[in-house]
Amino acid sequence: MDFNTLLQRAQNLTNEAKAEYELPQVERTLQQVLQATTQLHSRVTQSSNKDIQAHILLGSKGIDLPKLTQKLEALNARKTFEPVDAVGSDVSDVCTFLKNERENAILSVIEDTNKNISETVSKQKWANLNSTWNEEKTRLLDALIGPSQNFIDLQRLPEHITLDPNLPPSSCLSQMELVYAQELHHYNELLLKGAHRPNLVQKFALLSSSFGDDRLTDMWLTLASVTQVNEPIHTDPIKIRQQRPEFIINAKSYLERRYKLYMCTLVGAAHSSNSYQLVRAYVTNRFSAQHTIGLVDTLDNKPLWPMVYYAMRCGAAATAVEFLHEAGSSYEDFAQVIADRNAGAVNSRTETQLKLQYANKIKNSTDAYKKAVYCFILGCDPNESHGEVAKTIDDYLWIKLAMLRPGDAGGYGRLQSEILEKYGEKHFHASNQTDVYFKTLVLVGLFEAAIEFLARSGHRVHGVHMAIALHEVGVLGGARSVSQPLLSIDIADPQPLRRLNLTRLVRLYAKHFERTDTTEVLNYYFALRNLRDPKGRNMFLTCVCDLVVCSGVLDTSIFDLIFGQRMTDMDKAVPGGVFRQFDCPEFDTNTMASLVAEELVARGSFEMAVRLYELAGNYNLSLKHFNILLAQVVQFSPQEGSQRARLRDEANRFSRLLAALRIEVEPKIRGSFELLQLLLVFFDLHHEGKLAQAVEQLQHTKLMPNTTDDVDGCLTNIKKLSGEVIKVIPDVMVAAMDITLTQYNRLKTRMCTSDQLQFHKLLVRAKALSNLAASMPFRMPYETNKRLMQLELMMN
Structure with missing residues (x-):
């Protein structure tokens, strides 16, 4: 067939199509067709595979993507939370006005909430950063007291040591330190009894003669002789030292x-x-x-x-x-x-x-x-x-x-500056003549600098007791804040007097025997009873609180030692703690335990606070914070040695005390505790695979419905719950739905016609749980709603 014949047939087909379908005639030359093909190819090759797939997918569903893109571009891109414009001059349009006012009120609440959240997060961030830096600063200042000689020998191999767990910890105090501690303990006893207390500087000076060191005895006698005052100093010792003759x-x-x-x-x-x-x-x-x-x-x-x-x-x-x-x-x-x-x-x-x-x-x-x-x-x-x-x-x-x-304060100050600043340690060869330089500083009234030098030169044990003794007689110039360095200069003080941070010195000394000699360490911390931290808290309280916090949640022996043992469900007396010896109008054991518990709550140590509140006799706060702890772990799987296992034992103990009427708590707190204990058993059964018993246990709580008719009653019960129990409800709902699905799958595998009624009950229970989740008076977590939907869909 030649080309002319082919061309003629093509024209005939074109005419027939035009006559039958009345389609618009398109005439393109070969060059135009080639150009259009090239453009189409370039657009396809330039587009990504995802775009092409999107075109194909949406086109198969009847969606015109180019037209949809034009509509999206034509939409108003106004900000979501932009305030609604006020109504114009048409004051009769009340509905529009009220709608705008309502929307503006909602938007203002959202904006204020976002602003408050941002400010709160910022404050917490800076507070945490400030606390971290203060701890680091304290650690660095403590490290500057003196070089440590306890270097780690990396060449030594580890040695296996077998310790008898029944043996009490050995004392870390040397014989000299123990003698000092006993004398301080005797002094505190006289002080707490209200008897005439002796001059502690004189007592320590007499005690030093038993150590067999003539230089040490001479230093104590020098200090005792110079610091004898006719009347106790009740004002700032630094301010009046150079005026007193x-x-x-x-x-x-x-x-x-x-x-x-x-x-x-x-x-x-x-x-x-x-x-x-x-x-x-x-x-x-x-x-x-x-x-x-x-x-x-x-x-x-x-x-x-x-x-x-x-x-x-x-x-x-x-x-x-x-x-x-x-x-x-x-x-x-x-x-x-x-x-x-x-x-x-x-x-x-x-x-x-x-x-x-x-x-x-x-x-x-x-x-x-x-x-x-x-x-x-x-x-x-x-x-x-x-x-x-x-x-x-x-x-x-x-x-x-x-x-x-x-009254020659100027001449006295010049003499002090001459000794301390002009000559100093180098002139006196203080490293080799510690006693000479110490006595020189004491004789010119530089007690704080003398004690700091003594503590820094390897005689901290004597420096600590000198500082405590001078503080008791009102002669020691204390630091303005307990967070300051060991020796500091205040620009408002007469030159060249210094201030000594007694709190830092005592805590550094007592730190190494806190765990082994707790009774003795309390006597040293009692010397800080008249000092306050930057937050206004008593330093005795703060030190005891830190001691308890650092003991750890697994070691409860420190609680029993300091505050005494907790009561049991048996009618028998329990021994008191060593803190009983500090009972006085200012310090009571129960009050002290409550104050320490409050500090522990502020630090987030609820588990230790529960014990202290109970030791203080405040069972309402003890059980309340225990409920908060239990609500955080009740849904976890039971594991021996975990926090949940410890709290489970504590819950059983509280149950026995409540049953034996040994303690009394508010009905609402007790109701929350009993409900959490039921949920604790429920989750134990759930994790053990005892589904029927778990469902029966859950029915006792009256929180989860079996039918749609039970939803309203369960909602009423949930609205009466406390905050700590409400936090557990989402996990309870997921566990209940999971049990329902498991039972449904087990019935499905048996394929028995007699189980149709049970199938229906399970489907109704799942529907009731979904309705309850949708009707909750509080916002459910997204993951909970998602999980509930997934479990329900698996049953259809």
Whole structure:
């Protein structure tokens, strides 16, 4: 067939189609057909496979995707929660106005809720971050107290040690620490009984003599001598320390007594009762003919001013006056000034004349002792070191203290700054002479810096008890906040005084024997009873609470030891805890247990709080928080050793106490507990596969319907439930539907015609559960609704 014949037949077919169907005629050249084919191919190849599949899928269902896309693009893209525009001038359209107002109210509630949720989340986030940083800061500050020498030896292989679980834990206290702890325990007993309490500094000082360390005994005696005050200090010790003359007088008297003992050991104890003979013998022994060069005045062929100086140095001012009287009338004025000073009087006119005499003649004298006596009696040249006379640090401190006048806070502060900041530990070689530097700090009134140095230099056990003793007598300058470092500077305090964080020092010391010597550690924490944390809580409470929290939920021995054992369902007495010894108007065991329980609730430790509330006799709060705990685990599968297993045992125990009428609780709390206990048994049976018994147990709760007629009654019962029980309802519904499906599948496998009635009952129960889920007065979780629908569909 040639091409012409083919063309003619094509034209005939076109004419026939036009005549029969009246279709519009389309005329395209081959080039146009090729172009259209190319465009269609390019569009298909550029589109993804998913788009092509979507076109095919929707096209097979009769959906025109391009037209649908145009409709979607034409939709108004207004924000979902944008406020509705107010009604125009047509005030008669009340329905539209009320509709807009209602929608705007709903939108405003949604917006406020979202805003509040965002703010709450932000606050909780920053609070958690702040708490984390505070804990890290505390850990770092504790680590800066001193380098740890307990390095881990990675080369050693693990050793197998067999311990007898019945043996009590051995004490971590050394013999010295145990003696300190017993003395503190005895002091606390006297304090709690209201008896006259002794000076704890003096008690510890006497106790230190039994340790066989002369340097330690000397340090305690120095501290006890300097801190003797006539009246207890009830105000801030740091604010008034430099204004009170007792510390200067006590330090000066202590140095004088020590030097008198030194003089007696040098010349013999026979002269100890007669200061006049003691000083003359000491000067005779010390000053030979060659040592008197430069000394200007004499008395009975002995240098006068050394005798006056050493008489004053050993605290015998009357003996010094007697020497001056024997020397002649030219020394009467100076003798009178010494006598007046010793009596507490001041003769300004005579002192002014003597100061002029010192400036004109004596200042350039070759007699170093005469210059020193004039200086500390008249207060001349306060910056003079008197190196020819003051050979030791004790001599130097005595001269500086003797030059101070009552109320001279500026001079006292300059002396403290000189010792602490100008010279410091390096000058005194403190690492090798711990006792010397410690006593120097104490003698100039820097008690806080002295204790911190002692604790840092490997003598923390003594530093802790010194701090506690000074705190009890009201002398220790405590930190402004318990979260501050061990030693801190307050810009409002006189320079260079420091503040000591007693709480941090005691807790660092007591931390290593908290678990083994709990009774002793409570006595140390009791020393913090007058301190408060940043939240205003008593530090004794806070420390005990931390001790209980860190003990762990599985170890309940700490509860029984501190607060006593809980009652049993038997009528017998239970022993009390060691906290009974701290019962006083400020601290009662039951009150203390309640306060600790409240703190544990705030920290989320409900399981320990339940025990403490019960020990405190507050059974309502105990059972209430127990219900909250039980509601969180009641739906889990039973596993030995799990929290659910522990709570199951506790639930049985509470049931026995309630049955024996040993405790009384509110009816609503008791009803919630009994209902949760029924659900606990129900879930146990469900997980064990005992479906019939589980359904029977569930019927006792009257929460799940068997028919659609029971839905309203179950809803009424659910509305009366407490919040902790309502949280379990979704899991109960899923478990009930799962049991129904399992029973349905078992009947289906048997294929018996006699089971049709049972089939119908199961289908009705499933329908009733679905209706109950749809009628709930609270929002059901999405996963619960989804699971219920899936289980119901499996039965159809």
